[in-house]
Amino acid sequence: MSFSRYRDWLDEALDDLSVAEILFREGKYSKVCFFAQQAAEKALKALIIYRHKRYVDIHSISELLRIAKAPQELIEKGDTLDRHYIPSRYPSAWPYGAPYKHYKKSDAGEALRICREVISYVLREIKESS
Numbered sequence: 001m002s003f004s005r006y007r008d009w010l011d012e013a014l015d016d017l018s019v020a021e022i023l024f025r026e027g028k029y030s031k032v033c034f035f036a037q038q039a040a041e042k043a044l045k046a047l048i049i050y051r052h053k054r055y056v057d058i059h060s061i062s063e064l065l066r067i068a069k070a071p072q073e074l075i076e077k078g079d080t081l082d083r084h085y086i087p088s089r090y091p092s093a094w095p096y097g098a099p100y101k102h103y104k105k106s107d108a109g110e111a112l113r114i115c116r117e118v119i120s121y122v123l124r125e126i127k128e129s130s
Contacts, residue, residue: 009046010122013039017115024108030100032108033084036115037061040081043122044068050126059085061118070121077114084111 016039023032044064048056051068058064062078070078087093087102094102 006046006049006126009042009049010126013042013046013119013122016042017119020108020112020115024112027105028100029103029105029108030088033081033103033111034088036108036111037081037084037088040078040115040118043119047122047125051129065118068122068125074117074121077117081111081114081118 016035020032020035020039023029023035040061041059041064044061044067045056047068048054048064056064056067058067060078061081062075065075065078084107088099091098093099
């Protein structure tokens with residue numbers, strides 16, 4: 001992997017955030033949660049590639065934040081996004097019903113807020129290192 005491609009990961013993260021915001025306006029709350037998780041994951045992978053010149057095949061936001069040496073408060077918020085990785089997409093994660101039936105506007109709003117915090121952290125860290 002070319003470690004100069006961290007910017008591609010960051011660009012994709014920003015695109016996923018944009019998709020999450022569009023889906024929020026459309027009331028597609030489970031999908032908002034998933035795209036928020038994906039945006040945060042890709043942004044953190046960009047930061048790790050940028051800093052450490054390595055790719056990590058991890059999907060946990062909180063674990064990626066630990067690797068990035070983020071503040072503990074943000075790591076704890078990452079746990080919230082981790083909870084959306086599978087249940088937001090797979091009916092088998094729920095005892096009944098399609099995933100979208102279990103998500104509310106408040107879930108999506110919280111996921112977006114945390115995602116924006118993670119991306120802001122990543123952008124600050126990359127800028128400060130430049």
